[in-house]
Amino acid sequence: MPTSPRFYRWLTQVCYWPLLILVALWHGMPTDAPGTLPVYIALFLWVLPLLFPLHGLVKGKPYTHAWTNFVLMFYFLHGLTVVYTHPDERVWSILELIFTTGAFIGATGYARYQGRAQGLGLKKLKDYD
Structure with a gap:
């Protein structure tokens, strides 16, 4: 794997923006299924979490990239669940x-x-002795 922060920043951008568009399109489509949320509420609940880290991702802040993974895991688990439970939405x-x-x-x-390049990170306990 490359050790260049530039590659990883590019990979994040290439995957994050299409994810945001995909989620907006997928959950923004009106459905006739009973018990579904109105479109505006579904969009609010599904798109809003992806908007929180946008500023830091655009600016290239390592800390924002790190905590964005917590947000991404929600969508990863959703994708795994839907693959298994909804064959019509598998794509x-x-x-x-x-x-x-x-x-x-x-x-x-x-x-x-990038955190290493900027000197950020957690100090090891043996460094304090």
Whole structure:
């Protein structure tokens, strides 16, 4: 795997933006199924969490890339669940899994290598002795 923060930042951007668009399109489509939420509430609940880290991701902040993974895991678990339970939405969920996996790998790599380049990180206990 590359150790360049530039590659990981690129991977995060290439996967995060399509994920945001996919989620908006997927949950923004009106359905006739009983018991579904209105479109505006579904969009609010599904798109809003992806908007929280946008500023830090655009600015290239390693800390934001690191905590974005917590948000991405919600969408990863959703994709895994839908692949298994809703065969008619399998294509949407496979795309969701691909984009979240790519964004996760990119955000993790960028946070690690850019954080090291900036001198950020946790000090090991033996460094204090």
